[in-house]
Amino acid sequence: MTVKMENNVTIETQIRTVSGIDESLKPKTEEARTVGPISYLFMWIGDGVNLGNMTLGASLVVAGAATLNIFQTFAAAIIAIGIISVIFALNDRLGYRTGIPYVVQLRMSFGVKGSIISSLLRGVPAIVWYGFQSWIGGTALNEIAKIITGGTFDSIVICFVALQLLQIVLSLYGFHAIKWVESLASIIIMLALVYVFGVLLTSHSAVIAERWVHAKGTWGLPFFAFIMMFLGNYAAIFLSAADYSRELKAGISDAKRGLLYFSPILIAYGLTLTIGVMLASATGISNPVKAFAIVVDNPYITVFVSAFIVLGAIAVNMVANIIPPTYVITLLTKMKYKPAVTVTGLLALCSFPWVLVQDSSAKGLGMFILIYSAFLGPIVSILLIEYYILRKQKVNVEDLYKEEGPFAGYNPSALVALLIGAGAAFIKVELAWIVGFVVAGIVYILLMKFAFKDSKFKKGTIFEGK
Template sequence: MSINLESNVAIEPKITHTPEVDESLKPKTEEGRTVSVLSYAFMWIGDGVNLGNMTLGASLVVAGVATLNIFQTFAAAIIAIGIISTFFALNDRLGYRTGIPYVMQLRMSFGLKGSVISSLLRGIPAIIWYGFQSWIGATALNEIAKIVTDGAFNSVGICFVLIQLVQIGLSLYGFHAIKWVEMLASIVIMLALIYVFGVLLASHREIITEKWVQAEGSWGMPFFAFIMVFLGNYAAIFLSAADYSRELKSGISDTKRGLLYFFPILIAYGLTLTIGAMLASATGITNPVKAFAAVVDNSYITLFVSAFIVIGAVAVNMVANIIPPTYVITLLTKLKYKPAVTITGVLALCSFPWVLVQDSSAKGLGTFVLIYSAFLGPIVSILLVEYYILRNQKVNIEELYNEDGVFAGYNPAAIIAMLLGAAAALLKVELAWIIGVFVSGIAYYLLTKYAFKDSRFKKFTIFER
C-alpha cells in the first residue's frame, strides 16, 4: 500500500475501491485543471467586491464617529488578509497537489462517517446563504424591472425564481462558468466602484478626512474584533479551499498560491471597505444602498446600485455557496454532479430567504451564524494538524476512497476536539474563530497521542505503533 507524496504538480492516484463515486469527487487530473492564474485571481476579486463587504466598511462609522481611522482600518485588513491567505495556502495544498475535494479531505481526520457531520457544517450554511444572496439579488433585479417597465412589473418572487434558474444553469458548467462569471463581475463592479470613489473624493473629501481619516479610532478591542470579523467572513471559504485549488493549473508554488489569495482579496476588500467607510462618513448612513442614493444624485442611481447588487450576489454564490454543498450532496446521495448542483439550487429556493431578510429575523440569523461559524475554525485547525504534523504531508489518497479501509467509520478524537473548540469559541464571541483554532488544534493532537490507543486513524501517522 503506497503513500502519495505531494509535490507542486498534480498527482493522479488510481482509485480502485469505489467506482460508484461520481467523477466530480475523484482526484482532478492534469487535463481537468482548466483555471489559469489570471482566472483564479479574478475569481477572488469577484467574490470580494460585493455589498456585504462594503457594509463592513460602513460599519466602522457609528453615529458619525469612526471606531477605526483609515490607518487602523488598513492595518487590521492587511493583518487579517495575511492570516486568511496563509490559511488558504496551507489548507489548499492537499487539494492542489492531489486533486481531491474538501469532502474527501475531511475523511483523513474525521473518517467516512464522521466526515458527514463536518461536511454538513459547511454545506447547510452555504445553501442558506445561497438562498439569502439570491433573494437580495432578486430584490435588486425587481427594482431594475420596475424602472425598465415603468412600474408595470413588480414581483420579487418571480425575480427570485428567475435569478435562481440562471445560477443553476451557470453552475451546471462547474468552474468553466465560475471563472467567466467572476472575471466579468469583477471588471464591471471594480469600474463602478472606482467611479464612486472619484465622486466621493471630489465632493466629500473634507468631511471624510475629518470623520474617518483623522479620527482617533482605537488600537484595542475594536481593532482586534475587526480582524476577527474579517476572518469570520472567509472562514467557510478557506475551510473548503481544496474545492477551489484542485481546479487551478498545476506547477504553481505554495508561495505564489498564497499571493494569489492575498493580492486579489486585498484589492477587493481595499476598495469596498474604503468606499463603505467613505460613504458612511460623508452621509452618516451605514446602509450603502441608501448612502449611494444620497451621494450620486441622478435618475440612474437606483439602476446602478441594483445592478451592482445583482452582479455581486451572483458572484458570491458562484464561488462560496454552490460548489461546496453540491459536493456534499454528491457524496451523500451518490448522485452525479449536475443533478446534485440542481438540487442545491432547489434547496436554496426552499430556504425561505424572504424570512431571513426581515428585521424581526435578524437576531435569529445572527445566532445561526454564530453557532455554525464556531465550528469552522476548529475543523480547519484539525485538518491542518492532521496533514502537517500527524501525517507530515503524506496521505494515502486511495484509502480515502476505500469504504472498508483505514478511514472507515468515525474518528472520536476529531469529533471531541471539534466540540471542545466550538464550546471554547462561544465563550468569547469577539475572538471566537482564533480561540476555536487553538483549542481544537491542541486538543486534537493530545487526544490522538494519548487517547483511543487502538484507533485505526493512527495508522500512517507519527503515533503509529
C-alpha cells in the same frame, strides 16, 4: 485513474472502481484542470467585491460614528488578509497536489462518517450566504426593473426567484461557467466600484472624514473582533480550499499560490470594505443597495450600479456558495452533480435571506459570521495539524475513497476536539475563530497522542503504535 502531484510524483489509485462516488468527487487529473493563474486571480477578485463585504464595512458605523478609524480599519484588514492568505495556501496544498475535493479531504481527519458532520458545518453557512447574496442581487435587479418600467413593476421576490433560477442554470456548467463569469464580472464590478468611490470622495468627503477618518476608534476588543469577522467571513472559503485548488493548472509553487490569494483579496476586499464604511458614514444606512440609491441620485447611473450589484451577487455565489455545498449534497445523497447543484439553489431560496439585509441587521450579519466560524476555525486547525504535523504531508488518496477502508467510521479525537474548540470559542464569541482554532488544535494533538489507544486513525501518523 492516475493523479499527478506538482512534484511529479505519481499516485496510482483505483478510484474508478469505487461505487457510489460521483465523477465530480473523484480526483482531478492534470489534463482536467482548466483554470490558469490569471483566471484564478480574477475569480478571487470577483468573490471579494460583493455586498456582503460592504455590509461588514457598514457594520463599523454605529449611531453615526465608526467604531474604528481609517488607520485601524486598514490595519485590521491587512492583518486578516495576511492570515487568510497563509491558511489558504497551506490548506489548498492537498487538493492541489492530489485533485481531491474538500469533502473527501475531511475523511483524513474525521473519518467517512465523521466527515458528514464537518461537511454540513461548511455547507449550511454557504447555502445561507447563497440566499443572502441572491436577495441583495434581487433587490438591485428590482431597482433596474422599476426604472425601466417607470415604476409599474416592483417585486423583489420575483426578481430574487428569477436571479436564483439563472444562477442554478449557470452553475450546472461547474467551473467552466465560473471561469468566464468571474473574469467578466470582476472587471465590470471594479470599474463600478472605482466610480462610486469617486462620487463618495467628491460629494461626501467632509461627513466621511468626520464620522470615519478622524473617528477616535479603538485598538481594543472591537479592533480584534473586526479581524475575527474578516477571518470568519473567509473561514468557510479557505476551509474548502481544496475545492478551488484542484481546478488550478499544475506547476504553480506554494508561494505563488499564496500571492494568488493575497493580491486579489487585498484589492477587492480593501476597496469593497472602504466603500461600505463610506456609504454608511455618508448616509447612516447599513443596507448598501439603499445607500447607493441615495448617494447616486440619477436613474441611469442607478441602473449601472444596480447591474454591478447583480453581477457581484452572481460572482460571489459562483465561487464561494454553490460548489462546496453541492459537493456535500453529492457525497451525502449520492446524487449526480447537476441534480445536487439544483437542490443547492432551491435550498438557498428557502434560507430567509431577507432577514439578514434589514437596516437593523448589519451587526446581526457579523454575529452570524462569528457564530458559524466558531465551528469552522476548529475544523481547519484539525485539517492542517493532521496533514502537516501528524501525517507529514503523506496521505494515501485511494484509502480516502474506501467506505470500509482505514478511514471508515469516525475519528473520536477529531470530533471531541471540534466540540471543545467550538465550546471555547463561544466563551468569547467576538474572538470565536482564533480561540476555536488554537484550542481545537492543541486538544486534537493531545487526544491523538494520549487518548483512544486503539484508534485506527493513528495509523500512518507520528502517533502510530502509541
